[in-house]
Amino acid sequence: MLHRLHFATALVCASVCLSACDEKLSSLGGPTPNLEPTFASIQRDVFETTDSSGRTSCVTCHTNTGRAPSAGLNLNHDTAYDQLVNAAAVERAGAKRVAPGDSANSYLLQKLVGAAGIVGRRMPQNGPPYLSDGQILIIQRWIDTGAPRN
Amino acid sequence: MTRLPWICTALLVFGTLLAGPSPARAQDDDAAALRLAEPDFTLIALPTSLRLPPLKSAFRVTHRFTRPLNDDFGDVASDLFGLDTGATIGLEYRFGVIPNGQIGFYRTSNKTIELFSQYRVLPQSRSLVDVSAYFSIEGTNNFKDSYSPTVGAIVSRTFGDLVAVYVEPMWVNNTNQLPKAVVDHNDTFMVGFGARVRVRPSVYLVAEAAPRPSGYKPGITQGSFAIEKRAGGHSFQLNFSNSFGTTMAQIARGGPVDKDWFLGFNISRKFY
Numbered sequence: 001m002l003h004r005l006h007f008a009t010a011l012v013c014a015s016v017c018l019s020a021c022d023e024k025l026s027s028l029g030g031p032t033p034n035l036e037p038t039f040a041s042i043q044r045d046v047f048e049t050t051d052s053s054g055r056t057s058c059v060t061c062h063t064n065t066g067r068a069p070s071a072g073l074n075l076n077h078d079t080a081y082d083q084l085v086n087a088a089a090v091e092r093a094g095a096k097r098v099a100p101g102d103s104a105n106s107y108l109l110q111k112l113v114g115a116a117g118i119v120g121r122r123m124p125q126n127g128p129p130y131l132s133d134g135q136i137l138i139i140q141r142w143i144d145t146g147a148p149r150n
Numbered sequence: 151m152t153r154l155p156w157i158c159t160a161l162l163v164f165g166t167l168l169a170g171p172s173p174a175r176a177q178d179d180d181a182a183a184l185r186l187a188e189p190d191f192t193l194i195a196l197p198t199s200l201r202l203p204p205l206k207s208a209f210r211v212t213h214r215f216t217r218p219l220n221d222d223f224g225d226v227a228s229d230l231f232g233l234d235t236g237a238t239i240g241l242e243y244r245f246g247v248i249p250n251g252q253i254g255f256y257r258t259s260n261k262t263i264e265l266f267s268q269y270r271v272l273p274q275s276r277s278l279v280d281v282s283a284y285f286s287i288e289g290t291n292n293f294k295d296s297y298s299p300t301v302g303a304i305v306s307r308t309f310g311d312l313v314a315v316y317v318e319p320m321w322v323n324n325t326n327q328l329p330k331a332v333v334d335h336n337d338t339f340m341v342g343f344g345a346r347v348r349v350r351p352s353v354y355l356v357a358e359a360a361p362r363p364s365g366y367k368p369g370i371t372q373g374s375f376a377i378e379k380r381a382g383g384h385s386f387q388l389n390f391s392n393s394f395g396t397t398m399a400q401i402a403r404g405g406p407v408d409k410d411w412f413l414g415f416n417i418s419r420k421f422y
Contacts, residue, residue, distance in 0.1 A: 021287075021297045021324040025331050037331055141332040 028134035031055065037141040038150045039081060046135065047075045055129045071120075073097070084108060085147045091119035100147040103140040112136055179275065181249065182206070182422055186311035186348060190385045190418055191244060193344040193358045194374040195396045196318055199280045199306040201270055202246035206422035212240035212258075214394040218410035232413045238394045256397065264288035264397045268304070280306045284320070288397050298324045298399035311348065316358075318342035322402040326366045335366035338402035346378075354378040356387065360401050369393070369404030376416075387416040 029035035031051035035042070045051070047058040059065075062075040069075075072090045074083050089095040089107040098106045107118075112131055114122030122130060131139075142148075181201040191200050191208055202208060215232030229235055237259075244254030250270040257263045266286035274280040287299040302320030309315075323337045330336035344358030359373040376389035391412055393405025 021299055022336065023296065023324070023327060023329040025329040028329055028332065137328070137332055 025138075029138060030132045030134050032135060035135060035138050037138050037145065039142065039148065040150060042139055042142060043075075043077065043080055046131065046139065047080060048077070053129045053132070055131060056124050056126060058124065061125070081149050085149075092117075098143055098147050101144060103143040106143050109136070109140055109143065112139065179273070181246075185308070187308040187314045188306070188346065189354070189380045190378075190387075192416065192418070193316065193346060193356050194376050194387070194389050194391065194416065195372070195401055196316065196342040196344050196358050196360065197266075197268060197284060197304055198314070198316065198346075199270065199282050199304050201250055202244060202252040203422055204246045204249055206420075207243060207245045208418060208420045208422075210240075210242040210244075210256075210416060210418040212238075212242070212396050212414070212416050214238045214391065214396065214414040215412055216394065217412070218408070219390070219413060220408075220410050237414075238396070240396050258396060258400075260290075261292050262288055262290050262397055262400070263293040265293075266300075274307060278307065280304075280308075282306075284318070286398055288399055296324065296327055298322055298402075300398040302398075313348070314346045316342065316344040318344070318360075320360075320398060320402075322398050325399050325402045333366070338362050338365040338367060340402050342401075352380040354380070356389070362402065362404070366402075367404060369407055370409060372401050372405050383420040383422075385416070385418045387418075389414045389416065 025036065026033040029045075031053040032045040032049065035045040047062075050057045050060075058075045061070040062073045063069055064074045064076065074080070084098045085100060087097045089097050092107060095107040096105070097108045103109050109115075110118050111120075111123045113136055114130070124130065181203040185200065188198055188200050191198055191202070192210065195212075215235055215237045217226070217229055217232035217235035219226055219231060226232075240256055240258040242254060242256040244252050246252045251267070252269075253265070253267040255263070255265055264286055265288070266284070268282050268284050270280065270282045272279070272281040282304040284302045284304055285300065287297060289298075290296040300320055300322045302318060305317045305319075307315055319339070319341050321337065321339050325338040326333045326336045340360045340362040342358060342360045344356070346354050346356045348354050354377070356376040356378055357374065359371055361371045370392065372391065372393040372395050374389050374391035376387045378385055378387040391405075391414055392409060393401075394412065395401040395403065395405070
């Protein structure tokens with residue numbers, strides 16, 4: 001009986017450990033190793049930061065600080081969320097910049113990947129370098145989970 | 151995180167050892183005796199309930215040729231049905247540590263290492279079925295990356311010396327090679343089904359499939375069939391599979407959507 005108890009205890013402990021296995025999100029983020037699928041992280045690590053690959057920050061152009069924001073999109077800290085989520089895309093009628101839960105129809109993502117049908121250039125417009133596949137996947141995940149203000 | 155797989159492995163091995171031989175169970179049927187309906191430790195890729203006597207061992211080679219058989223027959227024949235092409239090769243060694251308990255090591259040529267243990271909980275002689283607990287953990291890049299642990303059960307029943315059937319519910323974690331923060335599913339629940347039928351005194355037909363009811367399930371369900379010849383302590387198996395998976399996580403990830411079939415073989419040897 002004691003042997004079986006030991007065995008069961010080992011099983012429980014092992015199961016807890018087993019469920020903890022996961023890939024590292026930092027390896028996906030590449031030049032922005034702290035990037036997470038949250039709005040706060042995307043704001044900080046993508047919109048406002050020029051990363052180690054040389055990809056320029058979005059607020060270089062998309063700001064109202066000392067200039068008119070490109071395409072009318074102001075990604076400064078206090079305005080970015082409202083300017084993106086459920087907001088109409090200026091460049092293409094009928095499109096939303098970020099359609100919560102629907103990354104495929106979010107114009108922001110189409111501009112970042114350079115999808116067919118976008119108006120103007122792929123972002124950032126001075127790329128390459130552009131956002132990496134991993135960085136784009138993390139942004140896509142934030143949109144697909146409803147683009148929460150988190 | 152880097153220590154986690156080793157902690158898991160240690161827990162599984164020591165858990166098996168701590169289970170120890172219960173006196174009644176140790177007197178069950180002789181593990182070293184040939185079981186005609188269940189001559190080997192695996193079907194094609196899925197494990198069987200066959201026990202390994204304490205301090206005895208067994209070795210297995212797996213080979214999956216990567217050339218699809220669905221092409222033009224003349225082209226396939228000119229490549230000798232895949233033998234002229236590359237292959238995914240695996241080497242396995244398993245060892246009986248206690249009555250009813252075994253541990254093993256398996257490495258494939260894509261540098262995946264799988265450590266596994268198996269412990270028979272319930273013999274068929276006491277119930278309708280034989281039940282074994284199964285645990286494994288595998289890692290890619292020589293057990294440095296992408297650790298995928300598996301917990302499951304092997305439920306089997308033999309019918310005389312002719313037939314053995316298997317149902318193997320398995321939960322495999324970290325099957326998705328993306329972080330769980332960016333995916334819907336990072337684990338897979340699959341149920342392996344398999345059977346081995348003895349059609350001649352030492353010839354068997356074998357089949358298995360591993361549908362995935364829930365979790366991460368890309369590609370198609372892995373399925374295989376084979377013909378096998380037992381010769382003394384050896385088993386020689388020629389198999390056909392729609393994927394190359396030979397470890398639990400590889401099986402859980404399914405096969406290519408092209409629905410190709412591939413030739414392969416297993417050779418195993420018992421050292422007792």
